[in-house]
Amino acid sequence: MDFANKIRLIKDFPKPGVNFRDITTLLQDGQAFKAAVDAMTQACADMEIDLIACPEARGFVLGAPLAYNMGKGLVLFRKPGKLPGKTIKHSYQLEYGMDSLEMHEGAILPGQKVLLVDDVLATGGTVAAGVELIKQSGGQVAGVAFLMELLGLGGREKLRDHRVISLIKCDA
Template identity: 50%
Template sequence: MGFETWIRDIPNFPKEGILFRDITPLLADGKAYRKAIEQLSDFARSCRAEMIVGPEARGYVVGAPLAVMTECGFAPVRKSGKLPGETIRETYSLEYGEDALEIHTDAIRPGMRVLVADDLLATGGTMQATVKLVQRLGGHVVGAAFLIELVALGGRARLEGIPVVTLVQYDG
């Protein structure tokens, strides 16, 4: 299935010169959305994942249904100060500055097989920080799953050694 049909291009969003790849048409089509999650589920099963971890917010719309389809648990990764329990924090670089992500300290057991999931792989900074959080808790990242990959931005290189699957790839 060519999922490109359900990805809408929004020029100059969120700022001039950016071509935003919008997944909301995919999410709005229940059959296409289900098919996308089923394809990512096949990958998660092949990795023998026990837990799915996704960063907010769009990582939830991929990771949570993926967890349900594979009968894995789901652990959210959030911006600093948003999780109520004890957390660990990982800082990462943005184009102009820094940000930080957190995960509950009891979200991952040592040795647990974890698949990380998000809507988009671009520069890989968010996912690299997510992987570091999982690893700091003793988890083993067995795969990374995305709806879209912006190949020219090189995010896959930041996930070296981790099997990656994407449903749609854009060169530009």
């Protein structure tokens, strides 16, 4: 299936000059969504993993069915203040400011192999923060997987020490 044709392009969103690639049109098509999750499952099938981790919100949409397909547990990375109980946190630089991700303390145990899943790889800031949370926990990053990769924004360079899987590659 040509997944790229299922993605809607919205020009000048969220600001002038940005071409936003909207995955919700793929998600609305049940057969395309299933095929994308199945293709991601197949692409990651040879990885030795214990858990799947994903950042909110659209990472959840892909990470949960992928974890289900692979019979693996799921760890959620959330924005600060969204998780009950003790958490660990990693802050990262955005184009205009800072942001942070948190996860439950002890959700990833030392030595566990973790596949990090998100919807889009762009600049790599969010996923790099996820990698750091996995490392802080003593886990090992088995790989990172995306539905779509936007080329030319430097995201893949931030992940050069990891196996990167992306179903769709397109210019930013």
